[in-house]
Amino acid sequence: MSAERVMQWLDPEGEGGLSLRQAMLLSLAAHLVLVALLSLTPTAEPIFMPPSISIDLLAALPSPASEAPKPVPVPVPVAKPKPKPKVKILPKQAPSATAKPRARPKPEPIKRRERPKEMSYDDALAKLRKEIGEPAPVVAAPQQVAKAPTTGAPVARGVKISPEVAAWMLRTKKHIRSNLITPLEFRESGLVAELVVELAADGRVMGEPELVRSSGNPYYDDNAKRAILKSSPLPAPPKAGRRTIIFTPEE
């Protein structure tokens, strides 16, 4: 039944007009259908986020303690002539794994309203990154991917946060990172410092960040505090209060 036909029905001067009782019944039926359609329409799902979102791992000298678990012998090209860069910088990185374009599905002839698929963490993260203009992470070459540090950090999968909070977290990480200076010796694996900051509603860092887990290197810990304080004010948080920030050289 088209909308145009419904309009005709309700037009008392139109051709083929209906009685008041019929019009009322039709109106009731139309409202029932509308309510039914609205009740079937999916509501916005909260985005499922893991407890932490990581920023891309940059090129750094691979640390022996954290290198690939298997030996990665790099062959010395003896016989064949090789290109001669003046100085090689290590390690090389692979192209972004997230840059792969997705195949676009063919448009169907009949538009059908479908329940949107549940947004995965990666998709949500990619969407948020796109929104705040942050580049997608670059994934290191397989032979140079460092082991995840065994930090003993608590893991709490299944914590749901709103897209608003997720977006704020990404903006905040980007902001702190822009103020984080990391000399070579602070890029070693295993250096993980965890701090708690008290944030005002406007993003100001109240007092000095509290070190709740030391990296074991007091200079690294101080550098993390320095980066947070230099970043104040942070982007205004959705809610004032205490937040945990972890500094680590690797994902």
Add this chain to the structure above:
Amino acid sequence: MPSHRSWAGSDSRCIGRAGLVLAAALGLLCAGSPRAEAQDPAIVVTPGDERAFHAAVQLFKDEAAPASAERAGELRRLIGEGMEYSGVLLPLADDAFLGEMQTQALSGRRRYDCADWAQGGADALVEGIIRRKRQQLSVEYQVWDTARCRRIAEGTIEQPDSEMVRLGRLVADAVVKGFTGTAGVSGTEIAFISDRSGEREVWVMDADGGRQRAATRGDSIKSFPDWTPDGGAILYTSHQRKKQPALFLTSRGDYRPGPILTRILDDRPKYRGVFDPTGENLALVTSLNGAAEIFRVDRRGRELRRLTRSGAIDISPSWSPDGTQIVFISDRSGAPQLYIMNDEGGELRRLSFNGSYNTAPAWSPDGKWIVYETRVGGQFDIWLIDPSGEVNVPLVSHRRSDESPAWSPDSRKIAFSSTRRGKADIYVVDVNGENLRRLTERQGVNLQPSWGPFAR
């Protein structure tokens, strides 16, 4: 116990605020760490591109007699150069100064203008006063972290007027230590072999290539310089005509210069000696039955112990920083390769399996890497391998040879010799392959750098 109360409070707060659905996950969070808000995931921050802090170096207040209009400015310039050499700190440009350009007085326990300095982009503020004590220049300095508004380094350094460069470098290295815990190396020295004066002699220069001067003079050919760990002397091999190669010390302090280990193996050539990290023992390369072997001996010539017994050529020893292991070169497999043994000659293992000719290994002072040269085609490149042998990567590559790598004491830089501009010169490069710079300027052949210890 306060800590117990704190944990209990944290738990109850978490559970009280959490819904039933999330209770289990939040419980994990609260049990593992006193996090701020259990339901708030942590923000994880990884390193960005920035590797250097900016330091505002003031003109130090000059109270030394006789008065000098240039002294404070000269010292400020030298401190800035020293920081730049380290690569960890860069001097803040004058037009970015939002505070006093000159030190009026050293700050007490508190500064009130940290925010101004931070606003101008200064991560650090360096202030100081120049005085004269005992006929020397005495510089008292303080380093402030502007973000935290804390004093992170302070001290007094005394040097003769003639050592103004060294004075500036030592202050710069102390500022670096305040930020990273490891001092800078702008005040260190590099020994090397040069024939610019005729024979090959031992020469010494500042780490940036300045003040190049001869440390030996004679009619013999010298090779393989090696610093004592305290920087008081340099060990080297002297090759005199019609004589066996022998080991000598050249000293500028507490060591007696001249030949050493004369009472042992006196009928055999001593090709090379390398001090262990304590300076009490040496790894000694000599010849037995036509093959080079490695011995260990204390510096007075006692407790001689043979470490290698392969019958092949075993040379180029380098100690691990804890002195318990030695990496060396052996051709026992048919080609020169890297091997590691303990300081008794046991627990032998082959380290390198790539390349047909690997030599000149040097163990980094932080123990994480061994740098060595490997033949690629007709020339040598410099590679890094970790002591487990799992990671083996190129560091410096050129169509001409790069040879004889040596570590800076902070493990951030590597000196080496290269023929990339014709005759061999000494170069320095950061351990990540960046900041290549040449230290010697084609004055003769310059070889075999050996980096001295931290300046004192």
